[in-house]
């Protein structure tokens with residue numbers, strides 16, 4: 212697979228973007244292109260791109276670049292970490308796939324001469340310890356009692372070099388009748404040392420002699436402790452939680468408290484030795500530990516109850532590829548959506564990026580590319596892994612080359628729609644890897660039959676429409692808004708949203724609200740926006756966190772007690788559940804979804820209000836709006852938003868048109884609306900299954916217009932862009948560009 216990624220999604224002129232490429236052939240051709248439309252649907256405008264002159268164009272040497280996924284902790288070796296003779300190694304563990312095959316809990320192991328110590332779950336699912344003297348002798352001791360998944364255990368191995376006794380402890384916290392999973396086993400061994408000088412101490416994985424990551428563990432580990440003598444069981448108990456007791460200060464080599472420095476990659480050693488480690492590939496933190504009482508839901512209130520790290524064999528943060536070429540954005544490159552197109556033989560890939568305007572060079576229109584939502588969806592495996600996808604679509608789902616590749620190459624990482632291999636939800640997603648569904652020509656499983664009208668390619672229908680109608684515009688990303696707040700938007704008379712801007716950080720939310728309150732004008736060209744609350748990592752670039760709390764349309768559920776994110780400590784879940792429903796921003800919010808056929812809008816009495824006259828200029832009184840389009844033949848489809856005064860739709864908002872009554876029973880009311888299940892939740896019967904088109908004025912002559920349907924973007928290009936969806940969109944855009952104030956009654 213020829214593919215790549217860039218170190219940043221957007222840059223203004225003068226700044227550099229680095230590109231990393233995997234190419235298994237001797238060379239590939241790079242060509243910068245301006246992306247106009249990415250949807251390959253033959254019924255639509257087709258893929259449109261324009262080549263751009265650049266020094267990065269031309270042949271580049273190919274090289275294979277691999278990804279090493281799987282999270283672990285590494286503590287560098289040093290004189291203080293040396294445990295050549297007697298030792299104790301202990302931890303609390305909550306394995307999730309004990310039957311998977313050998314998995315490392317903790318190891319200081321040098322595989323080349325098989326020296327050191329390792330505490331593992333063996334191929335039989337039972338706890339085992341390994342001791343290698345580096346002279347060819349490897350002792351192994353197993354409890355031979357398989358561990359249960361999703362149960363807490365105290366586990367430990369001790370070795371007394373004087374008596375040569377090796378002891379292994381496997382003690383479940385919960386005991387069940389007829390389950391025999393507790394064991395303490397001892398054996399006299401021939402080895403008298405476990406020297407592994409130079410080997411790091413690792414938790415949740417170790418390395419083979421060839422350097423490959425092996426024994427990748429799934430599950431939680433809490434409070435690992437290493438001591439330089441064989442501790443008694445009582446001594447080990449005193450070390451389980453809390454500070455190292457005075458009596459053991461001389462014996463303890465390291466006491467890693469995973470609850471400290473939770474919002475960083477650091478793994479803090481609370482012992483006097485300060486042997487801090489680092490977590491690689493971003494295992495889940497702020498995870499509840501064995502001592503969680505159920506009385507505290509926020510880890511900030513009792514961090515020591517959140518001392519577990521949940522490791523996954525498919526975690527990935529940064530692919531860490533070598534840089535293949537660097538583009539310094541020239542002043543001649545106007546703001547817009549671009550890509551580095553890569554070609555080698557019949558292989559092709561695009562690495563999209565955004566050029567933002569130089570300060571002071573902003574145009575009147577900004578398109579806000581929903582990059583946070585692209586990250587949440589990055590490399591989603593729904594076509595292969597979601598058994599519901601065909602039910603909610605009412606059709607068979609095809610795989611494109613990217614979906615097939617991702618299904619076979621799990622090392623490219625998961626999306627916040629996927630579950631890890633152990634079934635737990637994916638709460639982090641990074642863009643420091645190829646994101647193969649953020650690509651022109653990609654066919655999404657959700658984007659309608661024969662179409663790729665979902666996220667990135669749906670959004671290019673909006674940029675294509677702007678271009679086709681002769682509008683100049685800038686492009687900004689969610690990250691630009693997150694980083695700069697309202698200042699990023701203030702230069703613009705009109706901001707256009709993407710088709711599905713679902714994920715917003717508090718900084719993005721308040722930035723956009725401040726823009727609207729200071730006279731900004733927003734055209735919301737999609738649906739199910741401003742839905743999930745996310746956090747960007749405060750120091751690490753390119754990664755977001757989503758906790759899927761409480762309800763909402765979701766593919767996994769956060770565990771009880773794990774509703775607060777690790778990045779910033781903020782409560783996750785739906786913005787609606789935190790007093791900020793999407794209706795407060797755009798007048799409408801998520802109400803129903805379905806993925807078969809779409810519906811048109813019908814005008815409502817509000818559309819004849821003089822304030823709405825500009826919206827419907829050229830539209831007949833009884834005219835159906837959007838009874839055509841690339842998505843199921845209509846403009847109201849996929850995901851639908853409705854106005855609701857009780858959820859924050861402003862009292863003066865005009866609800867001008869609706870698709871109510873036009874939807875099939877594949878369309879269903881969203882779960883956050885459903886207090887109890889009952890018949891009649893489908894589109895044929897339920898009035899909440901609808902898209903409402905709204906308009907309202909904001910303070911200081913700002914205004915908001917919302918289409919409230921993802922499929923809206925798929926109707927823009929119908930009939931050579933001459934249609935009533937296109938007309939209404941342009942009517943609104945023209946009026947929003949006009950600086951004249953909105954005066955009630957005479958728009």
Ligand SMILES: [Fe+2]
Nearest residue numbers: 711713739850
């Ligand atoms: Fe979504």
